[in-house]
Amino acid sequence: MPHSVTPEASPSEDDTVISDAPQPPAPSNADKSAIDREVDMVYDGEHGDVQSSPTAQRKEQVRIEDLFDDDDDDDEFPSSGPQIPKSKAVTPDAPAKLAPSARYSDPEVMYAFYQRLFPFRYLFQWLNHSSSPSPDFANREFAFTLQNDAYLRYQAFPSADLLRKEVLRLHPSRFEIGPVYTTNPRDRKTLRKSTAFKPLAKELVFDIDLTDYDEIRTCCTKANICKKCWSFITMAIKVVDAALRDDFGFKHVMWVYSGRRGAHAWICDKKARDMDDYRRKAIAGYLELIKGGAQSGKKVNIKRPLHPHIARSLDILKDHFQTDILTDQDPWVEQEQFERLLQLLPDKALNDSLRKKWESAPGRSSVSKWADIDALAKTGASKTLNGKDLLEAKQDVVLEYTYPRLDVEVSKKLIHLLKSPFVVHPGTGRVCVPIDTRKLEEFDPLIVPTVTDLLGEIDEWDRDADVGEGEGKRVQDYEKTSLKPYVEYFKSFVATLLRDEKKVKREREENGVGDAMEF
Numbered sequence: 001m002p003h004s005v006t007p008e009a010s011p012s013e014d015d016t017v018i019s020d021a022p023q024p025p026a027p028s029n030a031d032k033s034a035i036d037r038e039v040d041m042v043y044d045g046e047h048g049d050v051q052s053s054p055t056a057q058r059k060e061q062v063r064i065e066d067l068f069d070d071d072d073d074d075d076e077f078p079s080s081g082p083q084i085p086k087s088k089a090v091t092p093d094a095p096a097k098l099a100p101s102a103r104y105s106d107p108e109v110m111y112a113f114y115q116r117l118f119p120f121r122y123l124f125q126w127l128n129h130s131s132s133p134s135p136d137f138a139n140r141e142f143a144f145t146l147q148n149d150a151y152l153r154y155q156a157f158p159s160a161d162l163l164r165k166e167v168l169r170l171h172p173s174r175f176e177i178g179p180v181y182t183t184n185p186r187d188r189k190t191l192r193k194s195t196a197f198k199p200l201a202k203e204l205v206f207d208i209d210l211t212d213y214d215e216i217r218t219c220c221t222k223a224n225i226c227k228k229c230w231s232f233i234t235m236a237i238k239v240v241d242a243a244l245r246d247d248f249g250f251k252h253v254m255w256v257y258s259g260r261r262g263a264h265a266w267i268c269d270k271k272a273r274d275m276d277d278y279r280r281k282a283i284a285g286y287l288e289l290i291k292g293g294a295q296s297g298k299k300v301n302i303k304r305p306l307h308p309h310i311a312r313s314l315d316i317l318k319d320h321f322q323t324d325i326l327t328d329q330d331p332w333v334e335q336e337q338f339e340r341l342l343q344l345l346p347d348k349a350l351n352d353s354l355r356k357k358w359e360s361a362p363g364r365s366s367v368s369k370w371a372d373i374d375a376l377a378k379t380g381a382s383k384t385l386n387g388k389d390l391l392e393a394k395q396d397v398v399l400e401y402t403y404p405r406l407d408v409e410v411s412k413k414l415i416h417l418l419k420s421p422f423v424v425h426p427g428t429g430r431v432c433v434p435i436d437t438r439k440l441e442e443f444d445p446l447i448v449p450t451v452t453d454l455l456g457e458i459d460e461w462d463r464d465a466d467v468g469e470g471e472g473k474r475v476q477d478y479e480k481t482s483l484k485p486y487v488e489y490f491k492s493f494v495a496t497l498l499r500d501e502k503k504v505k506r507e508r509e510e511n512g513v514g515d516a517m518e519f
Helices: 029-038 064-068 107-116 120-128 160-170 185-190 227-246 277-287 308-329 335-343 348-359 366-378 387-402 437-442 451-464 484-511
Strands: 041-043 050-052 140-145 151-155 174-181 199-201 204-209 253-257 262-267
Touching: 107 160, 107 451, 120 160, 120 484, 140 160, 151 185, 204 227, 204 277, 227 253, 227 262, 227 277, 227 308, 227 437, 308 366, 308 387, 335 348, 348 366, 366 387
Parallel strands: none
Antiparallel strands: 041 050, 140 151, 140 174, 174 199, 204 262, 253 262
């Protein structure tokens, strides 16, 4: 599936940002040279596919072996790189003044967001699996997309503070998280053997994107979304989450809004992080059901009796099919649409009767057409109709219109990078917030705060606060904004993960055995 990111148009002279916000210093010529030598790349995908930038004058295919055994010289950013002078930094108590025309990805906007709102401490604990620094974090790859669209890979940091300092220095438009390697990714070219630099662990991840539903959603297409079509993501989360927990025994599953039209799952259990590509591919295959492109025929072909996972999924999805599909999407109003439905039914004579009825009643709703199938079948419209075949065909229709459409390629490889939680989507300005699955039905992507909204909320809080009251606990900036419930949920998720990590480590030390998953 495509993961293209449409570049923002350059502002016209009338749109030029005039801001009172402090500006971080521009990188020096030496810094720019280092960036350009390291990677002259731009994204060709939302989750880490890369292509050469226009300045490279040609497209190159990035091979896996090239990632680990390349001979080009590069200059890594030192973790102790030049810091923004205090005189130019936005102090925690200073208002984040932004021009009314400020764009989501403007440097001063991103700088203020990273300095005042991004939860670096909890991100560190989440990826480090401990409060004390360890290789789980120090050998973890980070990849930055810079303001000039250069893509800077193989960054690593021993602590949350050093990650924060580098992010504030570069103020990337976003950054992605990769695997934990055998050594610090910055040192990969100092190794005598390139094969010594290998990925060791990474969260098992899944990606669901609404563009994969374009052939069945009727309300929106492409990057556009609404509350109606977001129900496809809600259905997908319910089905995948149940399978991950009930069938594989995973406990630490975090869902994150992608910032525009999808959701990512991060499975953080140690046994998930330690899985090799073979096991990742097996789990992705277990969950994959919808196969074939938009022009293909029947996309659901399953054996009977139903696997318990499929039976459970049907039970989860049946009510959604009635409301979210038949009523809200109304997918079979036009003849071209209901012809697609007839192709999925097993009996020609029944299909002919249904077609005649529907052609005589233009605009008949999908709810009525779905009821017509059983009604005409009971009248004996077909002498050859097999009731069991019809029931199974209808089950397949329900699955084709409701079952998760996964980009399984994202899940199969340890080396795949995925956008970090809490970064800002450059197209919408919305923060990639975690989704509390306990309140899944309440989540509305259209009210997720944008970065400019959040910075404005800080200013509003500070204006309304009683300056004379200097007593009591200091309120952190995120607590002044609508980002607070998302950060608190993430904080709670991380705390639970860390408690279980300590328990698992203690049990492994006592038993002297490792975790294993049977397939």
